[in-house]
Amino acid sequence: MSAILPPSERLWWKHPLDRLEAIWIAIAFIWCMVMFFMMVFWHVYGKQNLSTETYKVDVGQFTERTQAFVDKYTVRTETEQEVPVVAPPEGEDIYLIGRLWNWWPILELEKGKTYKLHMTSMDYNHGFSLQPNNINIQVVPGYEHVIKITPNESGMYSIVCNEFCGIGHHEMVGRLYVK
CATH class of the missing domain: 1.20.5 (Single alpha-helices involved in coiled-coils or other helix-helix interfaces)
Known part of the structure; x- marks a missing residue:
């Protein structure tokens, strides 16, 4: 055979x-x-994966909530595009929008305090990758992704899009500060 x-x-x-x-x-x-x-x-037991909540969302309403959040807690602006830096108090819902080709706004959080991070995309699939911590979430348009975060180290962290989203994908980098 x-x-x-x-x-x-x-x-x-x-x-x-x-x-x-x-x-x-x-x-x-x-x-x-x-x-x-x-x-x-x-x-x-290993706390290796994030437990996220995901909801269907109207991007217009999410944009309004994010703009109200930014208007209430902005402390300064950074970069050439004058992106607002937002410093909310502990326990506050914080909002982050992924869109061509940036993460908006810049977040400034306090070490050891817990926040609920709400994210969505306005246009295409984006990958939320918090570096150097290797937290990865697929951010999909029309869906709100919610995770609880408690920063445990001070510093500046980069938010990188790790899902190809078009010609400006390589420039899609945001910031997160932990004081």
Whole structure:
């Protein structure tokens, strides 16, 4: 018999299973189950994945909420485009918009305080990647993604779009400050 040619009998599943073949199938099945339960274990106990809430949202209403948030808590502007830097108090809902080709506004948070971050995209899929912490979220237009964050280290963090979103994708970098 050749591995290149089709089997002489078409009902191959009715043939007895070789002992070595059965051992390898059992090993593969056990390994799949171990990997499956490890995913659940790391999600619950390892705190490796973010538990996000996602809601369908009207982008116009989300823009209004974000603008009200920016108007209320702006402390200064930065960059050539004069992007507002927003410093909300602890426990406040904070808003971030991804759009061609920037993250708006710049957030300034306090170390050890908890915030609810609401994000959406105005146009295309964007990837929210907080560097150097390796937090990754797919931000989809028409959906509001909500995560609880508690910064534990001071510094400046970059928010990078890691989902190709067009010709200006390489310039889509935002900032997050932690005091």
